Amino acid sequence: MNAITPTRRGLLKSTGLVLGVALPAAGRAARALPDAPFAPNAFVRVSPDNLVTIIIKHVEMGQGPATGLATIVADEMDADWSQVRVEFSPANDALYKNLYFGTMGTGGSSAIANSWEQMRGAGASARAMLAEAGAKRWGVAVGEVKVARGVVSHGDNKASFGELAGEAALLKPPEKPVLKTPDQFTLIGRDTPKIDSVAKSTGAAQFTMDVRRPGMVYSAILHPPLFGGKVGKVDVSAAMAVNGVLGVKPIPQGVAVYARDTWAAMQGRAALRVEWDLSKAEKRSTEELYAQFAEKTEEPGVQVEASGDAKAAFKGAAGKLEAVYCFPYLAHAPMETLDAVIEMQGDEVHVWMGSQFQVGEMGAIAAVLGVKPDKVVLHEQYAGGSFGRRVSPGMEFGVEAASVFKAWGGKVPVKHVWTRENDLMGGFYRPLVVHTVRGGLDGNGEIISWDHVVAAQSAFKGTPMEFMGIQKGIDGSITEGAAESSYRFPNHYVGQHIMEGGVPTLWWRSVGNTHTAYAMETFLDQMLERGKKDPVEGRLALMHDERMKAVLRKAAEIAKWGSKPPEGRARGVAAHFSFGTYVAQVAEVSKGPDGLPKVHKIWCAVDCGVAVNPNIIRAQMEGGIGYGLGHALYGEIVLGEGGIVQQSNFDTYRSLRIGEMPEVEVAIIESGAHPRGVGEPGLPPVAPAVANAWRNLTGKVVRRLPFSVGGRV
Amino acid sequence: MPTDFTLNGKPASFDGDPETPLLWVLRDHLGLTGTKYGCGIAQCGACTVHLEGKNRRSCVTPVGMVAGKKVTTIEGVEGAEAKAVQKAWVAIDVPQCGFCQSGQVMSAIGLLKAKKKPSDTDIDNAMAGNLCRCATYVRIRQAIHDAAAMVEG
Ligand code: FES
Numbered sequence: 069m070n071a072i073t074p075t076r077r078g079l080l081k082s083t084g085l086v087l088g089v090a091l092p093a094a095g096r097a098a099r100a101l102p103d104a105p106f107a108p109n110a111f112v113r114v115s116p117d118n119l120v121t122i123i124i125k126h127v128e129m130g131q132g133p134a135t136g137l138a139t140i141v142a143d144e145m146d147a148d149w150s151q152v153r154v155e156f157s158p159a160n161d162a163l164y165k166n167l168y169f170g171t172m173g174t175g176g177s178s179a180i181a182n183s184w185e186q187m188r189g190a191g192a193s194a195r196a197m198l199a200e201a202g203a204k205r206w207g208v209a210v211g212e213v214k215v216a217r218g219v220v221s222h223g224d225n226k227a228s229f230g231e232l233a234g235e236a237a238l239l240k241p242p243e244k245p246v247l248k249t250p251d252q253f254t255l256i257g258r259d260t261p262k263i264d265s266v267a268k269s270t271g272a273a274q275f276t277m278d279v280r281r282p283g284m285v286y287s288a289i290l291h292p293p294l295f296g297g298k299v300g301k302v303d304v305s306a307a308m309a310v311n312g313v314l315g316v317k318p319i320p321q322g323v324a325v326y327a328r329d330t331w332a333a334m335q336g337r338a339a340l341r342v343e344w345d346l347s348k349a350e351k352r353s354t355e356e357l358y359a360q361f362a363e364k365t366e367e368p369g370v371q372v373e374a375s376g377d378a379k380a381a382f383k384g385a386a387g388k389l390e391a392v393y394c395f396p397y398l399a400h401a402p403m404e405t406l407d408a409v410i411e412m413q414g415d416e417v418h419v420w421m422g423s424q425f426q427v428g429e430m431g432a433i434a435a436v437l438g439v440k441p442d443k444v445v446l447h448e449q450y451a452g453g454s455f456g457r458r459v460s461p462g463m464e465f466g467v468e469a470a471s472v473f474k475a476w477g478g479k480v481p482v483k484h485v486w487t488r489e490n491d492l493m494g495g496f497y498r499p500l501v502v503h504t505v506r507g508g509l510d511g512n513g514e515i516i517s518w519d520h521v522v523a524a525q526s527a528f529k530g531t532p533m534e535f536m537g538i539q540k541g542i543d544g545s546i547t548e549g550a551a552e553s554s555y556r557f558p559n560h561y562v563g564q565h566i567m568e569g570g571v572p573t574l575w576w577r578s579v580g581n582t583h584t585a586y587a588m589e590t591f592l593d594q595m596l597e598r599g600k601k602d603p604v605e606g607r608l609a610l611m612h613d614e615r616m617k618a619v620l621r622k623a624a625e626i627a628k629w630g631s632k633p634p635e636g637r638a639r640g641v642a643a644h645f646s647f648g649t650y651v652a653q654v655a656e657v658s659k660g661p662d663g664l665p666k667v668h669k670i671w672c673a674v675d676c677g678v679a680v681n682p683n684i685i686r687a688q689m690e691g692g693i694g695y696g697l698g699h700a701l702y703g704e705i706v707l708g709e710g711g712i713v714q715q716s717n718f719d720t721y722r723s724l725r726i727g728e729m730p731e732v733e734v735a736i737i738e739s740g741a742h743p744r745g746v747g748e749p750g751l752p753p754v755a756p757a758v759a760n761a762w763r764n765l766t767g768k769v770v771r772r773l774p775f776s777v778g779g780r781v
Numbered sequence: 782m783p784t785d786f787t788l789n790g791k792p793a794s795f796d797g798d799p800e801t802p803l804l805w806v807l808r809d810h811l812g813l814t815g816t817k818y819g820c821g822i823a824q825c826g827a828c829t830v831h832l833e834g835k836n837r838r839s840c841v842t843p844v845g846m847v848a849g850k851k852v853t854t855i856e857g858v859e860g861a862e863a864k865a866v867q868k869a870w871v872a873i874d875v876p877q878c879g880f881c882q883s884g885q886v887m888s889a890i891g892l893l894k895a896k897k898k899p900s901d902t903d904i905d906n907a908m909a910g911n912l913c914r915c916a917t918y919v920r921i922r923q924a925i926h927d928a929a930a931m932v933e934g
C-alpha cells in the first residue's frame with residue numbers, strides 16, 4: 069500500500085527540505101525551514117528517507133488531480149515517480165487557493181488549469197535547490213550538476229534527494245526558477261500511473277465514511293418531505309425504542325438521530341414520526357413546472373447574446389424549425405453519500421470530509437459552532453465522487469453537519485452520514501430547464517436565424533454567491549454553451565429567464581452545458597438535414613475556431629464518418645466546447661430490446677491543451693460519457709403531485725450499468741496550449757450524439773429527457 | 782447471544798441484534814471499512830463481500846445469517862483470482878473516485894472463481910449489480926479479461 073501517503077499527523081513531524089513556492093498573489097517566496105515541522109506554505113516536502121511528498125490543494129473526487137498535480141511537480145523536480153507521495157493540503161487560502169477562484173475550491177474542471185504554472189514553479193524551485201546543495205557539497209559549479217530520477221550527480225558523485233534534503237533546506241529558493249522546455253518532460257505527456265490506484269483497488273483508501281474516532285456517535289437525519297418544509301412536532305418514542313439509539317434532536321434542517329452505530333441511526337430515522345410544517349413548501353409538480361417554464365420561453369427574456377434580427381429573419385425564412393426541449397431535475401448521486409466527522413480537540417474543531425470548497429466550508433462550520441475560522445482544522449479525505457454535489461454556495465451540508473454536532477452538545481465526536489434517500493430526495497439538483505429554439509433556413513439551405521430562449525432556476529439566486537453568479541440579471545451558467553457557442557449565425561438571439569422555484573438547484577457535472585449542448589447539437593443536426601448538409605461538413609462550415617474544427621475532423625476520422633455502419637445501426641455526431649476544452653463525439657447505436665438506444669461505441673476526440681496525463685484524459689472522457697449517457701437514457705428526479713420527489717434510491721433513480729456502457733475510443737489532439745480541464749467536457753456531446761444517431765436510425769426526435777420518457781420507440 | 786463467524790480467516794463475533802446487516806457490523810463494530818455503503822437495498826454492490834466464497838450484498842445480509850460461516854472482505858481476500866484482479870485493476874488504473882471499487886473487485890473475484898474465462902455477456906450479467914457512478918465500466922471489463930488471462934497463466 070505504498071502508492072499513497074494520506075494526510076497523517078505523524079508525517080508532519082518528518083524533517084528535511086520543505087520547499088515553498090513564490091506565490092504570485094502572495095508576492096513573496098516562502099522560506100525553507102530545516103528541521104522544522106511542516107510549514108503549510110509549501111507544495112513539496114523531501115524527507116531524509118528519500119520520499120517526495122507533494123501537497124495537493126484540490127480535493128480528489130476521481131478526476132485525477134492528485135496524480136496530475138503531483139506529476140507536474142515531480143516532472144519539473146526530476147523526482148522518481150516511485151518516491152512520490154501525496155498529501156491533501158489544509159484549508160488555507162493564502163497558500164492553496166484556486167488561482168481562478170481566489171479561494172480554495174475544486175470545480176469547473178480547473179484543477180490542472182489553474183495550477184499548471186504554480187506546480188511547475190514548485191517543482192523547478194525544488195530541483196534548483198537540490199542541485200545547488202549537490203554543487204555545494206562537491207564544490208563544483210551548479211551548472212555542471214545533473215538531476216534525474218531523484219538523484220543529483222556530478223561525475224562519480226551521487227546523492228539522492230533524501231540525502232541532500234537537510235543541506236537543500238538551508239538554501240534560499242531561486243527568485244525565478246527555470247522551467248523545463250516541453251522536450252525535457254519525463255512524466256508530463258505520459259501515462260504516469262495513478263497515485264491512488266493501489267489504495268483504491270485494495271480497500272485501503274480512506275474516505276470520510278471510513279473515519280472512526282474514539283467515543284464517536286453516529287448520526288442520521290430525516291429531512292422534510294417537501295422543499296421548504298419545516299420541523300413541527302416530533303414523536304420520538306418509536307425512534308428511541310430502537311436498540312442503540314441514543315437520542316433525537318430537531319435541528320433547522322430536519323430531525324437528527326444519534327446512535328451507537330450507523331444501522332441504529334438509520335433505524336431510528338425510519339421510526340421517527342414528525343409533523344411537518346409545509347405551509348411554505350414548494351408544491352408544484354414537474355409537469356406544472358415544465359408548463360410554466362415553457363410558457364415563459366415564449367418571451368424573449370433577458371438578452372444574453374444577439375446579432376442581426378433573429379425574429380425578423382425567422383419570419384421571412386424559406387424553411388423553419390421550432391422546438392421545445394424539456395430537461396428534468398437530476399441528482400448527482402455520488403457513490404459516497406455526503407458525510408462528515410466532527411470532533412472537538414481542546415479549543416480546535418477537527419473536521420474530516422472530502423470538502424470541495426475547503427476554506428468556505430470550514431468557515432461555515434466555524435460560524436455554526438461559534439469559533440474563529442482558524443480554530444477549524446480540516447483533514448481532507450478522498451471524496452467518493454461529487455460531480456458538483458460536494459459543495460453548494462451556502463455550504464449547506466457543512467452547516468448541517470455542524471448543527472448536528474452542536475445539537476449533541478459539541479463535545480462528543482459525531483459522524484454524520486446521509487442515506488441514499490437523503491441524497492436523492494435532498495435537492496440541489498441539476499435544474500429543471502426548458503429551451504425554446506426557432507431556426508430559419510434560406511432557399512439554399514443556409515441557416516439564417518437562430519432564436520434561442522432558456523428558462524431555468526438559477527443555482528446562485530438567493531445564495532451568498534449570487535453576486536458572482538448573476539450579473540446584470542444574467543446567470544451565465546443557464547445559457548453557457550448556447551451563448552458563445554462554436555457556431556456563427558447571421559441572425560442570432562440567446563435569451564434567458566431566471567425562474568423562481570423552491571427546489572434548491574446546483575451545478576452538476578458540466579453545469580449549463582448538460583442541456584445547452586443537447587439543444588444546440590440536436591437542433592442543429594435537424595437544421596443541417598433540412599438544408600441537405602452533411603452533419604460533419606455542415607458543422608465545420610459554421611465553426612469559427614480552428615481547434616474546434618480539428619477536433620470534429622478527428623472524431624469523424626476515427627469513426628470513419630461517411631462509411632456505412634453495420635446493419636441495424638446508425639451514427640450521430642455532436643461537438644461542444646466547455647471549460648476551455650474542445651470535444652467532439654460520434655455515437656453508433658442500434659435499437660435495444662427495451663425500445664431505447666443501445667449505444668455500441670463512442671468515438672471521442674479531445675483537445676485540452678497540453679495532455680498532462682493521456683491515460684487520465686481518456687478515463688475522464690470515458691467517465692463523462694458514461695455519466696452523461698446514463699442520465700440521458702434513464703435519469704430524472706420527478707416531483708409528483710404536491711411536489712413530492714418520486715425517486716429515493718437506485719431502484720428508482722436508474723443508473724448506467726456495465727452492460728449499457730459503450731466501447732469508447734479516444735483521440736487526444738497534440739497541443740502545446742495551456743492545459744485545461746477534462747473532468748466535465750467529455751459529458752456534453754454524448755447525449756446529443758446519441759440522440760442524433762437515434763433520429764437517424766428511427767426517425768424519433770427526442771426533446772424530452774431522459775430517453776426512457778421521451779425517446780422510446 | 783453473540784453471533785460468531787469466521788472473518789478473513791479469523792474468528793469474529795458480534796454481540797448485538799442479529800438483524801443488524803453484516804455491512805454495519807463490519808464497518809462500525811469490527812473496523813473493516815473497505816466494504817462500502819452505497820444504497821442499503823442491494824442495488825449498487827458497493828457492500829459486496831464473499832460469504833462461503835460467493836458474492837453477497839452485506840447491506841441486506843443480517844449478521845445472524847452468517848453465524849458459523851466464512852465471510853471474506855476486501856481486506857482479507859486472497860488467492861490467484863484476487864491477486865490477478867487487483868493487479869489488473871492497478872495496471873490500467875480502473876478506479877476514479879474509488880468508492881465503488883471494493884465491491885467491483887470483490888464481484889470480479891467472485892466471477893472469476895465461478896467462471897475461468899468469462900465472456901462479455903458473463904461480465905455484463907455478473908457485474909450488473911455493481912454500480913459505478915464514475916462509469917469506470919470500460920476498464921472494469923478490460924481488467925476482468927486481463928485478470929482471467931493472468932490466472933490462466
Ligand atoms: S450498499 Fe449494498 S448493494 Fe448498495
Ligand code: FES
Pocket residue numbers: 130403452453876877878879880881882912913914915916917
Ligand atoms: S470509481 Fe467512483 S463510483 Fe466507481
